[in-house]
Amino acid sequence: MRTPLPLIISFVLAITACLTVQAQSSEPASTRAFFNPQVSSRDVALNQSVTVSFTTLRPQVEDIDPLSVVLTALNSPAVRDDWRVWGEPRVEVDPKIGTLRSQFVLLPRQPGNLTIPDIPVRWLRGNQVARFGQVTVHEHLAHGARTISLPDDYHRIHGYTWGMSGEDVIQRSGISLQEDESPQRFRFAPRPGLSLEVRSGRLAVGRIEAPGLPFQQARGSFHERWGDTMPGSRSDAAMWMLGWIRIEARAEGDGTIVELTHEGIEERITRGEVQNKIFSLLEEGSGSTPSSPETAPQAPSRSEAPDDQTETPTLPRQDDTESSPAAPPSAFDPHAEFERQLRRTPDPDQR
Structure with a gap:
């Protein structure tokens, strides 16, 4: 007696699904958490640039242009006291998985521990902010693989x-x-x-x-x-x-x-x-x-x-002459937001 073909196909698909789940569960956390912000270097010379990038879900709020949001955040007077924006920021959509990748390049204005500007992620729900920490800028110049004095x-x-x-x-x-x-x-x-x-x-x-x-x-x-x-x-x-x-x-x-x-x-x-x-x-x-x-x-x-x-x-x-603003929104955790979106219960029409 032959086994029906549909039953064989279902059995093969079930085994494939089990193997896929097992392979995904064995991946390191760094592979799955690919939404984390990236900073090219935390230690630079005064004439070296810092490339900053981060990835989020595609926009969830209508009439919000992510590129305009990034430009506005980088062009504030407080940011220009510490950094010079080099070139134009880029915001691109990944054609395969549909995520949004933002990238910009900064040049330090002075030596010291400089804070990378925060970017409000207004195109996602939740009033979130992407924060990138600090970069140490040394009081010397880079020339190839060596350093020279100012x-x-x-x-x-x-x-x-x-x-x-x-x-x-x-x-x-x-x-x-x-x-x-x-x-x-x-x-x-x-x-x-x-x-x-x-x-x-x-x-x-x-x-x-x-x-x-x-x-x-x-x-x-x-x-x-x-x-x-x-x-x-x-x-x-x-x-x-x-x-x-x-x-x-x-x-x-x-x-x-x-x-x-x-x-x-x-x-x-x-x-x-x-x-x-x-x-x-x-x-x-x-x-x-x-x-x-x-x-x-x-x-x-x-x-x-x-x-x-x-x-x-x-x-x-800028912050020397202005009063302290209201408490900023919570720091943006792209991976947590992605996991939260995956756990959302679909509407009955989508089931």
């Missing part, structure tokens, strides 16, 4: 401290301003080939022109001084980031041009212009006295700081 360019240029007030620059250099210049904005050349620029009353930019020095010949020396370049550098141009200091070098004819910019001063100028041109109009008549770019809080110069202070000027932290 150059003096991190603190000053040609003896002038970054963020030095325009009045102090004028007094020290002994220059006379032109009729169309003011201590708030002017440019001067302390020596041939070098020009320094004061913006909104603070030393913010330096420019060096080296005619007759090919960029390709000088590039090796640049690496020895400033370490590894940022991604995207070309054969005729390169960029370095030393915390707040952006250094750009490029070929110009038969020579080389190098520009150094303190991005903290640029950030302060932008905030001052927004306050002066927009917020002051909203606050006019309310009795408050809005600050302008000239009167906005400035980064301390070396002449205003204690004698033993040598750190480059930094922006005031």
Whole structure:
């Protein structure tokens, strides 16, 4: 008597299911918990980037764009005090399992233990937040497999401290301003080939022109001084980031041009212009006295700081002037959320 074919198929499927369950139960927890946030490194040099990624379920809340949520969280003033966002964040859907993967790259602004910004996971129910902990940033630069000391360019240029007030620059250099210049904005050349620029009353930019020095010949020396370049550098141009200091070098004819910019001063100028041109109009008549770019809080110069202070000027932290916010939502545990979704009882129509 032959066994019916449907019975044989059912028997084979039952054995296969048992073997599958046994194989899954023997997997390590790290294999199943693939939703955990990932940080490329917890220990970096000042010129090294940190790549952060995390995976969640697909959006559960309508009209919430995950990319917009990530961008908003990374662009807050408190985050910009510690980090520079490099490139554009990415949010991608896995075509096979349908999960959502978010990734962004950060550059440290200063040495120390810096906290990676929290990301509110507003596209999932439960008012959750993804937290990533801290990264230790060392006060040196990376060049290949070795480290090099921070150059003096991190603190000053040609003896002038970054963020030095325009009045102090004028007094020290002994220059006379032109009729169309003011201590708030002017440019001067302390020596041939070098020009320094004061913006909104603070030393913010330096420019060096080296005619007759090919960029390709000088590039090796640049690496020895400033370490590894940022991604995207070309054969005729390169960029370095030393915390707040952006250094750009490029070929110009038969020579080389190098520009150094303190991005903290640029950030302060932008905030001052927004306050002066927009917020002051909203606050006019309310009795408050809005600050302008000239009167906005400035980064301390070396002449205003204690004698033993040598750190480059930094922006005031957002949480120093604002009251403490309400208690944040509970930390986001993607794996727990995934397990919770699996345990949900399906609707009768879906059974």
